[in-house]
Amino acid sequence: MTMAKRLKGMGQAKYQRDGDPKTSGPGFGLTVHPDVLSAPLRWRKPTRVFVNSMSDLFHADVPDEFIAQVFATMAATPQHTYQVLTKRHGRMRSLLSSHEFDVAVADAWCALGTRSGATDDDHTPPYPLPNVHLGVSAENQQWADIRIPALLETPAAVRWVSAEPLLGPIDLCNCYPCGVTPDGFEGVQEHCNIHGRNGLGWLVIGGESGPNARPCEERWIRGMVEQCIVAGVPVFVKQLGGHPDKRHDIKEFPPGLQVRQYPAVVS
Known part of the structure; x- marks a missing residue:
């Protein structure tokens, strides 16, 4: 919302509609822009x-x-x-x-x-x-248990989860019988094949940023990274909680958390 207010003040055309002050605010009113839908058709570079x-x-x-x-x-x-x-x-x-x-x-x-x-x-x-x-956002176990099953029931070539801002530990195996990936855990592949579903294909993790950022413990991030490693799922650690100078710089991340992977291209 802060960025939307700033963009409105700069005169950005797409941020001139105000939203509900209880849920959004200046410059953050929802507006669709059909005129820009053709832009990707002109981009030659992938x-x-x-x-x-x-x-x-x-x-x-x-x-x-x-x-x-x-x-x-x-x-x-x-x-x-x-x-x-x-x-x-x-x-x-x-x-x-x-x-x-x-x-x-x-x-x-x-x-x-x-x-x-x-x-x-x-x-x-x-x-x-x-x-x-x-992808769906899942900042804690409560929302992971609600949103990830819905994602796994949605037709998609690649499904991913953004655990950002991560506000608590998340056990991905708790979210759905398929767990993280069809072949990551014993018995999971058979279940998924029966139901015609695949698991998650990517996970993005990050602590909250900004002056009033809520805590994000290193062990929460590490726990999710380890789950992805076991399951063979690409994982991208975007940022840590804590000191702003070390939050984004991957070189400052602790060992084992310096990982930024992407899912393979689906043909």
Whole structure:
């Protein structure tokens, strides 16, 4: 919110609408921008895109039709990798599991006139989109237990979790019978194969930043890193809690936490 207020004061066109002062504030009112959806179509260099880095694609006020257009753009640009992160796990799961939404994406994709990544019948894009990584935020065990199961029940090529800001220890095996990954633990692979689900493909961990940052203990981060190592899941330690000079610099991280991995590209 502080950044949105600052951007509004700088005259940034996309931050001129104020939100509810109880939940957002100056410059943070939700606004969709259909005019920028075509921008990735013009990018020649493969790019990693964090979709709505200061918002939530599955916010209740974002129309289904606009979300379908976003997915159509992502389908039309398979050379880019899109990271989508949400706290609205219920809407994400419901919408992306809907046949009507699939049809809306296909219609919007065809309207773009771009056939990159087309399937043999040339009427629908490949689904789930291999270049779209779907993620949920989970700052503690409570939200991990709620959001991760919804994520695992959502069609996706890569599923990831952002444990940022990490506010407590998280046992990923506690979140769902599939645990972290289909082949990371005994008996997990069989269960996942029966239910047609894959596990998590990436984990991002970070302490809170800012002058009033809440505590993030090193053992919480280390515990999650160790779980990912056992399961063979890529993990990215973004930042630590504590002294601001050491929070972001990976060279200052303790041994075992100097890890910044990415998931493999899905073809």
